Amino acid sequence: MPDSAHDPERREHIEVEKGPTGERAEAYTVDVAAERRALIWKITGVLWLILGVIEAFIGIRVILKLLGANPANPFAQFVYSISRIFVAPFFGLFGEPAAGRSVLEITSLVAMVVYVLVFFGIDRLIWLLLYRTTDRSVRTYRRR
Template structure:
């Protein structure tokens, strides 16, 4: 594997991890917004998996909710902030890797 392929592989891994986190947080956002039943196994699993990623951002903004006839819709701004922050962090990591892996020109 040459130098360029190695850098590309590392970048793909970073963006893959970001993608997984972003998809999980997007599921959480949609499930909360639609008032999904937290007793459901799938919903509970998503909430459990995403709590660790959301916890640093909880409390930045207040959570809004609207009660319907059968469900309660919840808007978690912290979820959107987390998605943005993780995307910026991943971008920063990739840029740092590119800087550190540049061939030395003397």
């Protein structure tokens, strides 16, 4: 186990309390890497939240197209304009089977899969580059 005085990943702190029944000291070591892991969790959480929003817009787009929604409707226009940004790189990749006003946008489904894979890769890369393993120990003694 590395000495906390020489390990930049660990900080030791000692608190001493004097009371009527004696002296109590508590020494604890702060694991800086654990703080980093908490930050990584927050970063990747935000990443997955962003992916969830993107997937929701694309998913709603697929449903609206499949049900033959009126493209002149303000809600449909809003969803189509936002989701178009994320689906545009995949336009023309596959044909779009249609029956009447219903359209199955296979490119949107492909986009959803690709975005999940990309975000998963980014998540794993962040963990791979920033993750450190250490621990925390607490030592308490009472002197009377």
